[in-house]
Amino acid sequence: MFSAAPTHRRVLPPARAAAETDRTEATAGTSGGPEGAEPPSPKAGSRNPFFDNAKYLAIVLVAMGHSWEPLTDGSRAAEAFYMTVYTFHMPAFIIISGYFSRSFDMRKDRLQRLVTGVAVPYVLFETAYAFFKRWADNDPGQPISLLDPWFLTWFLIALFIWRLTTPLWQIVRWPIPLAVAIAVLASVSPDIGDDLDLQRVLQFLPFFVLGLSLRAEHFAMVQRRAVRIASVPLFAAALVMAYWAAPRMTSAWFYHRDSAQELGTTWWIGAVMTLALFGCSVVLTACFFSWVPTRRTWFTVLGAGTLYGYLLHGFVAKGSRFWGWFDDYAWLHTPLGEIAVTLIAGAVVTALCTPPVRKVFRFAMEPTMAWAFRKDPADTARARVSS
Template sequence: MTNSLRPHGYQRTPLPQESAPTPPSPRADEPGQQATTPPAASPAGQKPKQRDAFFDNAKYLAIVLVAMAHSWEPLTDSSRTAEALYMVVYTFHMPAFIVISGYFSRSFDLRPDRLKRLITGIAVPYVIFEVAYTLFKRWADDDPTYDFSLLDPWYLTWFLISLFVWRLTTPIWKLVRWPIPLALAIATLSAVSPDIGDDLDMQRLLQFLPFFILGLCMKPEHFQMIRRRSVRIASVPIFACALVFAYWAAPRMSSAWFYHRDSVQELGAPPWTGPVMTLALFGCSVVLVSCFFAWVPRRHMWFTVLGAGTLYGYLLHGFLAKGSRFWGWFDDYEWLHKPLGEIAVTIIAATVVTALCTPPVQRAFRFAMEPKMAWAFRKDPAEQARSRTTTAA
């Protein structure tokens, strides 16, 4: 979901209907943000729309996989099995988040209230955590010269700035005739363009773009198709084949391909591999994302409520994930590289990120993740007029 650690409610409800949809909050799709804003006044006798447990379940399970993959990264040099699991998970965990992001961005436009939520829900947390991660790296890695730059996202913050750009361009993608082929063409050109540079982590922003556009083009019936019993059954041998292939490829292929952060030239590959790998990885990711969605529970589970806090778990667990490397935990404790140690690391990672998604943590860090910032914006004249009308009535 992320920069690698390498050098580098909740009742079962149907999916939103396509006809006359209730515009979702621009923060609904981010890993961890609340899917609903304070509900507006509803017509008498009409209940406010409830969240779909399926998407909260999908976000929670994906963030657990993210934390587990980060815990496996230091183990991949000594364990071929860990490397294979790492490669499989990296094939679909971030694409799954980004597809959901695109799906819930379908109704985004440049309306003032949505732009405000875009700023407070994405841009402001990006700035806050870019500063926090910079200070943390200076202290934990004993690197006081590390420079702060909003143009150079560090570690996990690349996703926030990418989501900001993707969503801001949503009205354009809704206008073009063939958005997915166009996004794939842009991703391919990015993969063979080493001169793009590192500003805004542009390689990753452009190479992951097709997944956002795919979600933007999806409709509720597509998710219904994915969740059919036949797809669930087929996903078992598909995942098994993916694991077998990854086990074979682990010593032969660099996992840096799955980060989408470099051009093929920077990976030491010839330019012709750019289109091939872009299309191949996109196809593999779409298949595994579909298999993942097929097994996500549709009903309310004990962890469904945590789906509203996945952005908290995503950003906060980064301090522990990076700290474990800065402080040499995996070097100091050899038993972590044994099978039982690998299992223990996996359980600890899943437990920690689960705790970081809980409501108490959300309340404690809401000032950074979901600041209201009413002082920073002009009041909407139309909203003021409605308030005066309601008061007079």
């Protein structure tokens, strides 16, 4: 009789090792900001301080931009700074989101993190913002609509959609030109409507796809001394251009939430503006990245809490309008007042990114929700092997 051939059972890898190999973070700040997988870092398994620094500095600019908005009507300088910052602060955030989403596929654990880190915070904060507006603005008619993102929550629904499309962008031959073409078409299509803020989803899409296409060496390229030096006159030129454009154009172009027709112009101007703003945003974002420190700093740890700062500062930003702070205190519209508003906005969002705040609000930003998902048979098998 033939002896049975020896069989070699394949042992499943430990769950912990698998998790460390492909650790992901859900969004623009749940545990760290707009991300999907840990960035390449000097030590395996450690965080790259460059990306944490970039996320923190970007979220500070977001908060400052919101604080400048009420000042732009009476200050051309404030409008110039506002336009300049709005050219690159969200593109920078979105490019990092795309970069950290490169490994995203439809694997179960990644989909779970997408739900808990993006979809759940979207539902919770869209609801919280609606109740806040009802109370703070005395607006009992403010609806709770998950189809119509209000204020800051558009980014969460956009990230959810972008990340689901990641596998598609990784198989097409020319992803960036295709994404730019989609953005241009969206900018001249007023019938898209407001559902899920699809105008923003589509018009900001090229930055996410650009992030998907980047590699670590691309970020190293913009860190060169020559780029850092060149960024100074480029930023200065951008400010001068914004100062000239302030009384001549609407800053709504930088929000990417309306079509050209809705902004009162022709379709071809919308196409030109979309392409021009994309080019300007990429250049200024590269300049911004060139000045981001690559070493650990005092604010590196705050880069792990940018979603907290992003969503929570919205209550302060909107509350300041609802309660008339900028109307009641005329000194805020003076040069010293504008500086004070800028510093206060930076301090508030910094405080909201700190570990104690993250600990308090982790239930909303990073819920585990193990009860909501079916157990993976492979995890059960690994548990049996390890025991």
